[in-house]
Amino acid sequence: MKKDVWRFTGIRRKLIVYYLLITVLMGITSFYSYYNAKSVINRLKSIFVDYIYLNNLNADVNTLETEVEKYLSTKSSDALLNYYTLYNKLQEQASAILNEKNYDQDGLMLKDIGNMIESLLNETDEAINAKRGRISSEYIAHFTRSIRISEYIKLYINNLLNSKLQEGSLKYASISKNMEFISYLNVFLIIGSILFNIFLAIFFTYRITKPLMDLSYLAVRVSKGDFxxxxxxxxxxxxxxxxxxxxxxxxxxxxxxxxxxxxxxxxxxxxxxxxxxxxxxxxxxxxxxxxxxxSQINPHFLFNTLNAAAQLAMMEGADKSSEFIENVAKLFRYNLKKLDTTVTLQDEINNVKTYMYILKTRFGDRVDFKVEVDEKVLDVEMPCTIIQPVVENAFIHGLEDVEEGGFIKLTVKRDDDKVLIEVVDNGRGMSKEKVKAILSADYEDLSKKHVTGIGLHNIINRLRLFYNISAIQDVIEIDSKIGEGTKVTLKIPLMKGDKEND
CATH class of the missing domain: 1.20.5 (Single alpha-helices involved in coiled-coils or other helix-helix interfaces)
Incomplete structure (x- = not known):
């Protein structure tokens, strides 16, 4: 990846060359304009520096005279303080002027001004000292001489300003001519840069986009089916x-x-x-x-049931036999309903209890049954003959060979938006391969020994069809261990009416 970043080939090289040319051209133009502007500013600055310096010097001399006169007339401490401030400032300026090695006419005139400033400072200092010593005649004389010296200083400064003004006029005229030439040159360079940039943009754009346009035109034809x-x-x-x-x-x-x-x-x-x-x-x-x-009724089951009823009739009174036969009739009557009939969970549980009564009567203490039901879900609607075949399957395949201690538990409870129906037995159990085969879509029911002839595969398919569910694991789960037992969990979704009633 890093090598690709620094590989300047193909389109990348063309774009880099184009942008480098544009950047270099714009840089040269900008640098030339900046250099010309900087040069003009420096030349103009040299003209105004001398004007400002001489004007400030003239103003300091005038202020010095004013502060001396104020002190001599009022003996003000503020005036004295201002005087010494200006005194030190003018003394430094005079020393700097005298130390300059400039011997042209303007330089010599400036040195004369420096000498006169020193004389002025001496006279004003003598006048101040005489005033402080209360010698009236002396401080008046010194002050008068300082006035005369300051007038000469102002005269020299005005002459030097006139000289500088003439020199500045000549420099300004020269700068104006150069500025006019530079302005035309800058305009020419800018226009030339713009035209050259436009040419480069058109040239590189055409070189890059022309093949792409040809390729895109043919790609459109191919996309429309023209091969x-x-x-x-x-x-x-x-x-x-x-x-x-x-x-x-x-x-x-x-x-x-x-x-x-x-x-x-x-x-x-x-x-x-x-x-x-x-x-x-x-x-x-x-x-x-x-x-x-x-319409399937297992004849073997019917024979065994009636045989048990006959034995009960001989061994016991007619009441218990009657109850047994009545439960058998109820079971058969319920199983003769159409399998697409909708019933309530209460109806299914009652049918399971009827079946459990019959098994308990037939097998006595070999099998024990327990039912735990959440009464809040008894009105939930579901397909007919769903739970009883699961309980029957637990007995036939799990407990039929058990001599004693058999156990089947039915638990019904709500879990969020569905009802869980769990059938647990402590029978022989199944292997994981067997469970996987039962839950497969192509499993074949072996339900010949069932009272209804309905096995787990039939139940699974009817639940998926009734609730429009495609995944098998969304309607049933089987957890089994060999030698420990099996738990079958049916998942009944709560329909809209069930949720509103809840």
């Missing part, structure tokens, strides 16, 4: 040429495969039609199976 396009011929020696070569190969491949795709589409169409016919046939067979299962 008889001519091969793209691009010789740019960059990524676009590689893309064009890949595009040509793709078109050839599509053209070769298009016939095969059409043939495959026709075959798939025929297969789908056949699949639909098979699906309709399976639905018809399923309907027939449900109707056949509806």
């Amino acid at each position: 008889d396009v001519r091969p793209v011929e691009i010789e740019t020696n960059d990524e676009i040429s590689i893309l064009a070569e890949a595009f040509n190969k793709m078109v050839v491949s599509i053209r070769n495969y298009i016939g095969e795709i059409k043939n495959q589409a026709e075959v798939e169409k025929k297969l789908k039609e056949q699949e639909m016919q098979n699906l309709k046939m399976r639905n018809i067979l399923k309907e027939a199976e449900l109707k056949a299962l509806q």
Whole structure:
């Protein structure tokens, strides 16, 4: 990845060259304009520096005279303090002027001003000292001489300003001529840079986009189903040429495969039609199976049940026999209902209790039953004959060979938006392979010994169909261990009416 970042080839190299040219050109133009502007500013600054310096010097001399006169007339301490401040400042300026090594006419005139400033400072200092010593005649004389010296200083400063003004006028005229030339040159450079940038932009854009436009035009034709396009011929020696070569190969491949795709589409169409016919046939067979299962009553179970009833009639009174036979009748009557009939969870539990009574009567202490039901879910609607076949399956496949201590527990409880129906036994249990086979879609029920002839696979399919659920694990779970027992959990979704009643 890092090597690709620093690889300057193809389109990347073209773009980098273009941007470098633009950057260098704009940099040169900007630097030249900045240099010219800086040069003009420095020349103008040299003119005004002397003016400002001389004006400030003249102002300091005037202020010094004012503060001396104020002190001599009022003997003000503020005036004295201001005087000494200006005294020190002018003394420093005079020393700097005298130390300069400039001997032209303006330089000599400035040195004269420096000497006169020193004389002025001496006279004002003598006047101040005489005033402080209360010698009236002396401080007046010294003050008068200082006035005369300051007038000469002002005269020299004005003459020097006039000289500087003449010199500045000549410099300004020269700068104005140069500025006019520089302005025209800058305009020319700017216009030239703009035109050159436009040319470079058009040139590089055309070189890069022309092959892409040709390629995109042919790609649009291919996208519309026209595979008889001519091969793209691009010789740019960059990524676009590689893309064009890949595009040509793709078109050839599509053209070769298009016939095969059409043939495959026709075959798939025929297969789908056949699949639909098979699906309709399976639905018809399923309907027939449900109707056949509806009327199945296991003769072996009926024989054993009636035999037990006869034995009870001989051994006991008629009341218990009557109750037993009545429960058998109730069980048969319930199982003769249509399997697509909707019943309540209460109806299913009552049917299980009837079946448990019959088994308990037949097998006595071999099997013990326990029922735990959340009464809040008794009104939940569900398909007919769902729970009893699961309990029967637990007895037949788990406890039928048990001589004593058999146990089946039925638990019904709510879990969020569904009702969990758990059937637990302590029978022989099943292997994981057996559980996986039962939960597979192609499992075949072995339910010949069931009273209803209905096995787990039938229950699973009817629950999936009734609640429109595709996944088997969403309607049933089986947890089993060999030698420990089995727990079958049915998941009954709460329908809209069940939730509102709750």
